[in-house]
Amino acid sequence: MVKKGKLIGIGVGPGDTELLTIKAANILSKIPVICSPKSSKEKDSIALSIIKPIIEDREDKDTLKILDPIFPMTEDKNILEKHWDDASRIISNFLDKGLDVAFITLGDPAIFSTFSYVQKRLFTDYTVEMVPGITACTACASSIGKPLVEKNEVLSIVPKIDNRIESILTEGDSIVLMKPSRNTDELENIINFKSEEKEVFSVEKCSMKDEKIIKGFSKDKPYLTTTLIKFNKKSN
Structure with a gap:
């Protein structure tokens, strides 16, 4: 039986790559899957831009899997729930294969973070870790x-x-x-x-x-x- 992967919520700070913690940088330099939600298909992820220098230095960057589910900017709870459910299913597919997944979020994953919506859906079936970031x-x-x-x-x-x-x-x-x-x-x-x-x-x-x-x-x-x-x- 394949051991399940770990979900790691990583706070990437406010914007400057140099404000990433050493722990966050170490994990992001080797983890096989990174989840970086964005608000629409047309917009780039700010969190992903912050960690870009780290993943570009990876020797295995060509095989790194980056997930970019849409978390729309809306107050409609039904729409949001659907997108959170979809993202959780996508992440769980990789966790079930034994791959660790880093979910990157601006600031800290414990403060008004999109990570919390996925965490609530997955923490009972998978090991979940949080790496704090500068708020x-x-x-x-x-x-x-x-x-x-x-x-x-x-x-x-x-x-x-x-x-x-x-x-x-x-x-x-x-x-x-x-x-x-x-x-x-x-x-x-x-x-x-x-x-x-x-x-x-x-x-x-x-x-x-x-x-x-x-x-x-x-x-x-x-x-x-x-x-x-x-x-x-x-x-x-």
Whole structure:
């Protein structure tokens, strides 16, 4: 009986290849199958572009299998479920042959990662490992040159604005908006209306060659944008 392969979720960081961990680079330099989802057939995978220098240096790059299932940018749960199911089936075919599969994802596989949808479908039948990566929020803080939190401060990571925002802004000291493109001018007005002293920075394409740091909110809000908001609350 063929021993099943292992599924490894690998965080490839925010964009700069040099921010890959040594462990991630070592695995990617020899694993036989890499899964790199993309949002549409027409678009290239950003995660794959990050690891490109590593796989191009492989002596066996001609035999390396790269899977690129489509994970569309939609809020329709039924459509998403179908694509997650399809990707899981494709990956399981290789795992059943005894081949390890690396599923690469931007940032860290434990934080708002597409890997989680495949992991939930496969972890009961296969060995699953996760390799952490540098997150967008910590990379952005490094680009800005400021700490995210100090002492007893509370950090909140927000992917989308909903009715919890008021309590988050009240209780939190530092806010990370992971996907500002989802949010409207209403959020900016809420934050600007807060009387506490605060700093707001947005980073577009963090750690990449065309990285852009903006004091305040990004007006264009491209996909790879993270906004950091830090309040100076006297109680801390």
